[in-house]
Amino acid sequence: MAGSLARINLYHATGIATLLVLPFLLDSIGMAFYVNMIFLALMYGIAALAWNLMMGYTGLFSLGHAVFFGVGSYTVAILALYYNVTPWVGLILAGVTAGLLGLVLSPPLLRLRSHWFTLATIALGEIFRLSFAHWDYVGGSSGLQMPISERRLYYLQFTGATIYSYIALGVLAVELIVLWRIVNSRIGFYLQTIREDELVAQTLGINTFKYKTIALAISAFFTGIAGGLYTVRFRYVDPFALFDLITISTYIAVAGIIGGIYTFLGPLIGSFIFIPVSEYVRANIVQAFPRIYGLHVTVLGVILLVISLFAPEGILGYLKKRREKR
């Protein structure tokens, strides 16, 4: 378990190569739908990896990551709209704002344990949704839309998802390096000790509050950038789409759980399974059975059920276990 990046194997290389080639390839043959799928999988993947620093490594199950995601989104939108700040800078500041919010929220949040913590994160999402819906400065319930600008590079306004996919890939690369270094450092081991038993960690002299705060802030930072990617891609923010318990908070968690929370890359893999499947199912089941409302959600539910029955440790966790058995 050496903490070096030299452990890149052939699977990783294939994955990297595919991700680098695919958006361009699909775009050049006019498959906009699939490029968007990749973008979404990357956006959710970035958030899910960040979420998993809390879940898989620290044992903090958050269902409120929409808060950091949404605050990141709004940061990019407000900076560009009101202060003419380019989203290139806005994306970083989205992470900073979300990270700071994580720091501010940690004293009340991190005093809560297990399911109490989860419930509090759900409530937090609702609080942010309602507050933003009633806050005129951020557009209230109408949200904010970026005007179409000729300064395309400055305001990052492109047609299609291809360029945004490569920006997301860049973010992902930075995130993977940062998270890999963290989880393999002293901090990473402290976090995992906290996950296993917080009392034991305390008796060992670990300042558990401090390290949980670090995990929360870093997790919020990258989730905020994922939210910023949403804004640059769709150029519109509104409280109902962004502070959504299901399509943001829960999707992030589901991606992580499907992929495997006790693996490093699991959440990313999970996102690349869950998001395309849910998009594909939504687009096709709705067309095929237009009169049966919500059928696609049922299909998604069945898929989740199957995974929970046969691979409760997630796809990557399952593969890892099988390899270890052999």
Next chain:
Amino acid sequence: MAQSRSLALAAIIVIVIIVVAAALFLGGGQEQVSEIKIGVILPLSGRLAETGADLKNGIEFAIEEINAQGGIKACGGAKLTPVYGDSAGKPETGAAEAERLITQENVLALVGAYQSSVTKTASEVAERYQVPFVNPDSTSPALTKRGYKWFFRVTPHDEMFAAQQADFIDWLNQKYGLGLKTFAIIHEDTEFGSKVAEAWEKYFTQHGYQLVEKVSYHAATVTSLDSEVQKLKSKNPDILLAASYIQDAILLVQTMKAQGFAPKVFLAQDAGFINPSYVKQVGKDGWYIFSREVFSPDLIDKIPKLKEVNDKYRAKYGVDLNGNSARDYTGIWVLYYALEEACKKASPANPDEFKKALRDALANLELSQDQIIMPWRGVKFDENGQNILGQGLIVQMFEDGKYHVVYPEDFAVREPVVPFPAWGERS
């Protein structure tokens, strides 16, 4: 050994991806001028799926009618082919679907998307790709304040409705000599209620009415409106304007009855007040309340074309046309008239030129009342793409427990009952 196996696996993955992508590419994308593809973005899944199905029926039905009567005649009888995109009620999905329909399906125009937030992102994509976007059904005034060149909204928006409601009060004063001077507003506090209240304040003040009280509440959590109604009653307004959802609308009416608060005119803004479950639950207490509407079964007697369309529609879907299906049906017909014009100027075989011609045709379109089934004066877009000939209806609930049209006079089937009778003086 393990090394070469993973190498083979990697190679297979890459090959499969390329083959699948190529197959998908070759599978789609053939083009014929015998059909004109239009993209339709609607909330077909998610919370609004049922509304989406209604909207889709209206669209499907209009397209069938157009194709049955010989398609687009100026384009050699080319048939309209809809390609549907599901927004799932989410702005980001609406935008992605707009992209897919434009770049993958090569549609020549887009229609949609019901929710204002989804219409915002989907039409932004269309504007970038320079594809005409016909919006039959979103009412946020902001949509036509963006300076877009490719966006055309057929339905009236919320500010137009508010202005018309002020006209209605003027009309009541003139015709019935009610001497209405002061007004009060009660509204739920999400975007819908807040924006409506803002518009009311603006237009009623412009018309010389005096605002005496404005109260709001949160519909999702409200359990009592006692103090709100007390506040309103103490100011004794001539007119009460209300923007509510369903349960809070019922609560408001019941509280007013309990406190004996009966302003001369009680005018509501659509939404909860016209919902069937409100009508059912409120019963007799709902009588004589006015509401804004976009459509009414009464219109069948007033718009000759509507009866025929509605009969066929009911035969096919088992329900009457409603405000949603009728508006989307109208949107497709508006697009049809513009397509006929565009086909005279350009050929769909040359998509870029054709889309420009279609945009110009929409911008110059003029339809009269007898060409549409909506209670409007016609269709004509201003430079922001807003149909300036659209209007709403004012309906009032009568003793049969149904709403009937009382205004504008061209479409009215009943005389309004004014002033609003005191609660104790009802049969």
